[in-house]
Every structure is written in structure tokens, then in C-alpha cells.
Amino acid sequence: MPSSVSSISELEKHAERLRGELKVPNQNEVFRAAVEAGYLVATADGNFDDAERATLVKAIDILSVGAIIEWEVETLLDECEARARKDGAPKRARAIGAELKKLGSAEAGLLLAAAVALTTKKIDKAEADVLKTVGAGAGIRGEQVLEIVKKAS
Numbered sequence: 001m002p003s004s005v006s007s008i009s010e011l012e013k014h015a016e017r018l019r020g021e022l023k024v025p026n027q028n029e030v031f032r033a034a035v036e037a038g039y040l041v042a043t044a045d046g047n048f049d050d051a052e053r054a055t056l057v058k059a060i061d062i063l064s065v066g067a068i069i070e071w072e073v074e075t076l077l078d079e080c081e082a083r084a085r086k087d088g089a090p091k092r093a094r095a096i097g098a099e100l101k102k103l104g105s106a107e108a109g110l111l112l113a114a115a116v117a118l119t120t121k122k123i124d125k126a127e128a129d130v131l132k133t134v135g136a137g138a139g140i141r142g143e144q145v146l147e148i149v150k151k152a153s
Contacts, residue, residue, distance in 0.1 A: 007119040008058055015062050018115055018152070024105040032076065033099045034109040035060055037134045038116030039080040040089050040096070044126040052120045053077065059119040063112060093130050097137020106138035107148055114152035123149060 011018075024030055042048060042056055057073045084092050100109035114131060117123055123131070128149070135145035 007121070008055065008062070011059055011062055011115060011119050014115075018063060018111065019065065021108060021111055021151075024103075024108045026103045026105065030100065030103050030105040030109050031064060031112065033096050033103070034112035035073075035076055035116065036080045036083070036092065037096045037100075037109065037113035037131070039077055040084060040093050040134075041113060041117035041123065041127045041130045042120045043081075043084070044089070044130045045124065055120050056116060059116045063115065089130065090133055093133035094137035097134040097140075100134070101138040106135070106140055110135060110138070110140065110145060110148045111152050114149045118153055 038056065038060075042052055056077065060073050060076075080092075087095070096109075097106065100106040103109070110131060113134065114123070117127060117131075128146070131149060132142045132145050135142065135148075140148075
């Protein structure tokens with residue numbers, strides 16, 4: 001399992017390419033939905049400690065090129081946590097997929113979610129299942145989701 005420091009440095013190497021793929025209409029809305037998907041993936045194993053949260057905040061900062069400042073990211077993550085607690089992670093994952101589809105940016109959103117999730121650790125089966133649920137909500141088949149995850153890494 002890569003450390004969060006090496007994962008962040010890997011993300012920094014590929015950030016420009018990823019940002020290029022994220023140049024989509026309604027970029028802010030896509031980014032918010034993708035951050036929630038990334039949060040759900042990062043928490044899929046039932047473990048989300050302060051170090052993982054800090055890594056997620058740093059990854060979002062790198063990919064947003066400072067468009068979202070740290071306190072906004074913290075607030076956004078708190079909102080993600082509250083929605084997941086209220087509605088349940090599977091329901092939120094499907095809703096996020098549907099939102100990304102409505103925005104016309106399902107692949108870009110999944111790419112960002114996978115990139116963010118990969119900074120906290122390697123994506124395991126539970127986390128891949130969350131990405132597949134987001135993909136299903138967006139009308140993207142499981143094997144297409146796996147291709148998007150490969151592209152993120």
C-alpha cells in the first residue's frame with residue numbers, strides 16, 4: 001500500500017493531465033459531485049482517519065488548482081459525511097452518478113473520484129464497488145468504470 005506522501009507526489013505528476021480531462025461544462029458542480037464520490041470511496045472500508053482526510057483535502061487542492069480553498073474542502077467533506085450518514089452510502093453513490101449523468105460529465109466525475117480516492121490508498125474491492133455504484137447511477141457499466149480507474153492511476 002503506497003503511503004499518502006508518495007500517492008500525493010504521484011497525483012502531482014499526473015495532475016495536469018487529469019485537469020485537462022476535467023475541463024467540462026458545469027465544472028464546479030461536477031467537481032463537487034466527484035469529491036463526494038471520492039469521499040464515499042475513501043470511506044468504503046469503514047475507516048477514515050485524520051490522515052486520510054488530510055490526504056483527501058490535499059488531493060482536492062491539487063486537482064482544483066486552488067479553486068477550492070482548504071476550509072471549503074473541509075466543509076464539503078463534512079456535508080458529504082452528513083449526507084452519507086442520513087441517506088446511506090449506496091443511495092448517495094447512485095445519486096451522485098445520476099447527478100454526473102445529468103451534468104453530462106459522468107466519465108470526468110468518475111475519473112476525478114478515482115484519482116482522489118487513489119491518494120488515500122490503493123482501491124480495494126469495497127471501494128471499487130462504490131465506484132461501480134456511482135457508474136451505474138450514471139449509466140456506465142462496471143468494465144467501463146474499471147477503465148476509468150486505470151486512467152486515473
